[in-house]
Amino acid sequence: MKTTARFEIGYEQLLDPDGKPMVKRLPAFANDKKTMLGLYKTMSLTRAFDTRAIALQRTGKLGTYASCLGHEATHVGVGSAMAEDDVMAPSYREYGAQFTRGVKPEQILGYWGGSERGNVYEGPAAGDFAWCVPIASQCLYSAGAALAFKTRGEKRAVVVFLGDGGTSEGAFYEGLNAAGVWDLPMVFVIVNNRWAISVPLARQTRAETLAQKGLAAGVRGVQVDGNDIIAVRKVADEALKRAREGKGPTVIEALTYRLSDHTTADDATRYREAKEVEAAQRKEPFVRTRKYLESLGIWDEKKEKALVAENKKTVDAAVKAYQEAERDSVAAMFDHMYAELPDSLREQREAALREAE
Amino acid sequence: MANRITLVEAVTQALAWELEHDESVVAFGQDIGANGGVFRATDGLQKRFGEKRVFDTPLAEAMITGLCVGMSTQGMKPVGEIQFSGFMYPGVDQLISHASRMRNRTRGRLSCPMVLRAPYGGGIHAPEHHSESMEAIYAHTPGLRVVIPSSPRRAYGLLLAAIRDPDPVVFLEPKRIYRLTKQEVPDDGEALPLDTCFVLREGGDVTLVSWGAMMNETLKAAAKLAEEGAEAEVIDLGTIKPYDSETILESVERTGRLVIVAEEPRTAGVAAEIAAEVAEKALYSLLAPIERVTGYDTVMPLFQLEMSYLPSVERILGAARRTLEAKR
Ligand SMILES: Cc1ncc(C[n+]2csc(CCOP(=O)(O)OP(=O)(O)O)c2C)c(N)n1
Ligand SMILES: [Mg+2]
Numbered sequence: 001m002k003t004t005a006r007f008e009i010g011y012e013q014l015l016d017p018d019g020k021p022m023v024k025r026l027p028a029f030a031n032d033k034k035t036m037l038g039l040y041k042t043m044s045l046t047r048a049f050d051t052r053a054i055a056l057q058r059t060g061k062l063g064t065y066a067s068c069l070g071h072e073a074t075h076v077g078v079g080s081a082m083a084e085d086d087v088m089a090p091s092y093r094e095y096g097a098q099f100t101r102g103v104k105p106e107q108i109l110g111y112w113g114g115s116e117r118g119n120v121y122e123g124p125a126a127g128d129f130a131w132c133v134p135i136a137s138q139c140l141y142s143a144g145a146a147l148a149f150k151t152r153g154e155k156r157a158v159v160v161f162l163g164d165g166g167t168s169e170g171a172f173y174e175g176l177n178a179a180g181v182w183d184l185p186m187v188f189v190i191v192n193n194r195w196a197i198s199v200p201l202a203r204q205t206r207a208e209t210l211a212q213k214g215l216a217a218g219v220r221g222v223q224v225d226g227n228d229i230i231a232v233r234k235v236a237d238e239a240l241k242r243a244r245e246g247k248g249p250t251v252i253e254a255l256t257y258r259l260s261d262h263t264t265a266d267d268a269t270r271y272r273e274a275k276e277v278e279a280a281q282r283k284e285p286f287v288r289t290r291k292y293l294e295s296l297g298i299w300d301e302k303k304e305k306a307l308v309a310e311n312k313k314t315v316d317a318a319v320k321a322y323q324e325a326e327r328d329s330v331a332a333m334f335d336h337m338y339a340e341l342p343d344s345l346r347e348q349r350e351a352a353l354r355e356a357e
Numbered sequence: 358m359a360n361r362i363t364l365v366e367a368v369t370q371a372l373a374w375e376l377e378h379d380e381s382v383v384a385f386g387q388d389i390g391a392n393g394g395v396f397r398a399t400d401g402l403q404k405r406f407g408e409k410r411v412f413d414t415p416l417a418e419a420m421i422t423g424l425c426v427g428m429s430t431q432g433m434k435p436v437g438e439i440q441f442s443g444f445m446y447p448g449v450d451q452l453i454s455h456a457s458r459m460r461n462r463t464r465g466r467l468s469c470p471m472v473l474r475a476p477y478g479g480g481i482h483a484p485e486h487h488s489e490s491m492e493a494i495y496a497h498t499p500g501l502r503v504v505i506p507s508s509p510r511r512a513y514g515l516l517l518a519a520i521r522d523p524d525p526v527v528f529l530e531p532k533r534i535y536r537l538t539k540q541e542v543p544d545d546g547e548a549l550p551l552d553t554c555f556v557l558r559e560g561g562d563v564t565l566v567s568w569g570a571m572m573n574e575t576l577k578a579a580a581k582l583a584e585e586g587a588e589a590e591v592i593d594l595g596t597i598k599p600y601d602s603e604t605i606l607e608s609v610e611r612t613g614r615l616v617i618v619a620e621e622p623r624t625a626g627v628a629a630e631i632a633a634e635v636a637e638k639a640l641y642s643l644l645a646p647i648e649r650v651t652g653y654d655t656v657m658p659l660f661q662l663e664m665s666y667l668p669s670v671e672r673i674l675g676a677a678r679r680t681l682e683a684k685r
Contacts, residue, residue, distance in 0.1 A: 087431070119463045129430070130463050134454045140420055141455055144427020144435070151383065151409055151433070171450070174420040181415055336461040337500050339468065339523035342552065342599035 009211045012235050013225035017283045019291030027237075030230045033298050039080055039229050040289050040299070041307060043072040046096035047286060048311035049105050050260075052319065053112065057264040061323070065112045066093040070227070070259035071191060073285030075161075076100060077232030078189050078252070081240050082159055084124040089142040089160040092131045094191075097161070101125035105318035106325070115328050116336070136166035139175025139188065146184035146249075157185040157243035159236075165196025167213055168204045176251070180217035185243035187236070188214065188251045191226065193258035194280075198271035214251035226254030227285035230292070259284060330356040360542055365535040367509035367542050368398045368474070371516035372436065374546050376406045379434060382520060384411045386421060386438030386474075395440055396476055396535055422448025425471040425525075426455045434520055435471050442477035442529060443486035449494070456525040457500030469525045472516075477505075478570050478620055479667055480533035482660040489657040490569070490620040493627050495527040496598035502526040502551060503597040507572035509540040514549030515595060521548060531570035554601045556608075560588030563677050564608040566631060567618035568594035571668060575618045578673035587681055597627055605631065606639050613644035614680035618673050623651040645683030648676035 014030070016022055021030075029035045050069055056062040068075060071093065079097030082088060088101060095108055102123030110118030111131060119130035129145075132138035142160035149156040166172055167190055179186045190210045194201050207213060211221030224235045232254060239250035257280035261268045268277075293299035334341065334349040341349065362370065375382045384399060390413040393400035403411040414421050421437045422445075428435040439445045445452075452473070460468040479488035495503045504519050504526055506512035512530065519526040557572070558579050567575040572593050579589040590608050594600055609615050615635055617628040628649045635647060650668045658666055 116462055116464050120466050126466070127431070129467070132455075134450060137423070137450055137454055140423020140451055141427035141430065143420065144424040144429070145431045146427070147424055148428040148431035148433045151428075170447075171419055171423070174415075174417045175423070177415055177417065178420050178424065332464075336463075336465050338460070338502075338599075344599045344602065 007215050009209050009221055009223055011223040012231040013228050014231040015228045015288055015292055017288055019288045019295060026230055027234045029233065036293060037298060039076055040293055042076045042096060042099050043286060043289060044307055045311050045314060046072045046076065046099060048315050049095060052315045053109065054264060062109060063112050063114050064263050064265045066263045067260035068093045068095050070257050070284050071193060072096045073229040073232055074191055074226035074254040074256050077229050078159060078236045081233055081236035086157045086159060087127050087145050089129040089138045089158060090131060091138060091161050091163060092133055094161050098125065101128060105315060106321040109318060109322035110325065113322060136162050136169035136171040139172045142186060143175045143178040143184060146186040147182060149185055150182065155244045157187060157240050159187045159189060161189045161191060163196060164190060164192040164194065164201050164210060165199065165204055167210050176214055176217040176219055179249035180219045183248040186249040187239045187243055190251065190253045191256060192253050193256050195258050197262045197266060209253060211251050211253035219249045219251055221251040221253065223253045223255060226256030227283050227288065229285060229289050360544060361539040362509055362542050363536045363539055364509045364512045365396055365398050367513040368516055368530060369400055370542060370544055371513045372399060372402060374544060375517060375520045376402065376410055378546060381432060382434045382436065384436045385414050387414060387416055387440050389413060389438050394438060396532060418444050418447040419451060422451035422473060425473055426451050426469055429469040429471040430459060430467045436520060437473045439473060439475040441487045442475040442491065443489055445475055452501065453498050457498050461500060468523060470523045472519045472526045472528050474528045474530060476532035477529040478531045478533055479657060479663045480570065485659060488663060490652060492529055492597055493621055493625060496627050501598065504551060505529045505531065505569045505597055507531060507569055507593050509542050511549060511555065511595060513542045514547060517546065518548035518551045522551060533570040534573060551596045552601055554604045555593040555595050556590065557593050558589065558591035560590040561611055562587040562589060563614040563616060563680055564590045564592065564612045565616050565618060566592045566594060566605055568597060569620060571618045571620050574668060574670045574673055577670045578677060581674055582677055589677065602634050606635065609635055609639045610642040613642055616648045616650060616673065616676045616680060618650045618668055620652050620667055622654050623649065624654050626651060645680035648680055650676045
């Protein structure tokens with residue numbers, strides 16, 4: 001038999017878990033002080049925010065919350081590679097990516113604190129999609145957004161995040177197929193954190209990689225160490241550049257690990273072993289990045305202390321803003337259902353307002 | 358001079374008008390390009406407007422619906438076609454989880470000015486899944502608009518309105534009457550309102566409310582009633598959700614009698630909603646119990662029995678006569 005097609009999946013890793021470069025020459029941005037400090041600071045803020053959000057939930061001050069612990073390099077690396085007028089479609093834990101887009105920590109708290117007001121983003125995120133809870137369904141509207149850009153000849157790309165579990169959904173495959181067939185300016189970022197709540201990756205697929213799931217749709221796929229901020233940023237830069245230049249979509253599979261419970265409503269000790277988590281902990285992204293900065297001579301204990309203090313201030317201010325925000329009025333439930341309130345809904349709105357008095 | 362066209366041609370005419378006059382409008386679906394759609398609703402549009410504006414998609418309804426959602430959030434006005442309403446379900450997730458709630462989820466930051474069109478309803482001897490009337494699913498979904506035209510002129514005006522509407526519209530086209538009659542439909546770009554029903558016949562004895570293909574039987578029943586000396590007021594709902602209850606209530610207050618005619622299954626249907634609202638707001642005007650003449654709570658049968666499923670003129674007459682004969 002002849003071979004009619006052959007495929008391969010590349011894997012990018014540039015820093016080892018000790019923050020040591022694994023190649024002779026890192027990408028240029030890795031030597032740019034401002035870029036690297038920016039990435040590290042956003043990762044650090046993300047972690048400080050995450051820790052506080054969990055504490056808020058535990059003390060009854062926040063609803064169920066999905067932690068991003070361990071995903072910071074993937075989220076920040078991808079988000080920071082985006083241009084302002086690109087569009088991001090998150091799932092539900094990509095805070096680090098959102099921070100790079102100007103979403104404020106108090107807005108994220110607002111959402112998990114039970115108000116749609118948390119989704120009213122400004123700045124670069126003003127055109128971004130909000131959280132998407134129905135797994136992988138974001139892949140389809142993301143394709144629509146990308147098709148809009150392509151139709152209008154705009155050099156903009158859509159970045160859509162999903163999880164390893166999400167790759168089992170039909171919507172993911174239909175989205176990929178759309179991206180392939182129209183060569184859409186899209187980047188699918190599969191955050192492979194090995195778990196979909198309690199279901200391990202081996203129960204989702206027999207495929208060797210998730211990156212290869214793009215291949216059947218004619219979409220290139222690449223794997224990256226999702227805990228290596230430099231590698232993530234590099235593959236995201238490349239994928240976005242291709243997308244904006246009309247060279248088509250990419251699937252990035254970022255290998256990382258969900259160090260936390262699935263959400264604050266979950267107890268991961270019920271289904272996974274402590275030693276697996278400990279092993280993953282040794283590869284986490286944060287320390288690695290710091291060590292790399294130290295090796296560049298642009299980071300030290302003193303700066304770290306100052307950053308921790310600064311993050312605390314930022315998060316304190318966000319929590320204060322969140323806690324001081326007025327509760328939603330009952331009217332808010334009605335006022336954004338349609339551009340103009342239909343009569344039938346007006347009646348219901350009035351009744352609800354009377355009830356609330 | 359007279360531009361007499363069928364309902365399906367009116368759909369084409371409306372699409373062409375909007376494609377011509379609004380650059381952000383695009384139309385897509387399965388077989389809608391060179392083939393012009395299996396019912397020819399997009400006949401000639403690709404040739405006229407090019408493949409960027411009118412195009413075939415892969416065979417994936419969830420994707421078609423999702424494309425509508427995504428494109429509309431980015432300032433376009435997509436009109437997606439699902440080949441038959443029975444194949445909308447893969448895309449219902451996009452409709453219910455996203456299209457209908459995008460505006461609310463983002464407090465108005467993003468919205469979905471999209472239209473999802475599909476031929477719907479029974480009576481054309483089609484195979485399984487090609488004949489059902491499930492408009493209530495969409496009507497039950499907060500945030501959607503559901504529009505069903507029942508004549509060429511209303512198809513034209515309502516489709517224009519649906520495309521121009523800032524919110525997502527499910528536009529169901531009664532395929533049984535796609536080519537039943539021709540009507541003069543001026544191609545003037547005039548939209549019809551989405552917030553009123555249409556009074557097709559005035560009368561003071563009984564109110565008949567219907568929509569879609571059943572308007573045909575309902576009007577026939579009204580003509581028969583007139584021969585029998587009873588004047589029926591016939592109302593075409595047009596927009597199923599949110600619907601204009603005022604016109605219906607005003608009519609029932611005059612006639613004291615209400616018959617709702619619908620192809621949909623009976624339980625939890627749009628007819629049930631109208632009956633409930635009239636009972637709440639106009640009970641004391643009623644001279645007879647409200648009657649519903651609907652499809653049954655059965656699977657839409659294959660075509661040997663479809664005419665037994667669909668409300669007939671006789672069934673409508675029976676219900677109307679019962680209301681007229683009722684003694685309080
Ligand atoms: C369509 C759908 N089914 C089920 C759920 C419930 N659920 C929420 S998160 C989740 C696991 C998702 O795992 P993965 O895609 O790997 O993302 P991760 O949570 O690991 O980031 C499930 C089953 C859902 N939100 N949507
Ligand atoms: Mg996962």
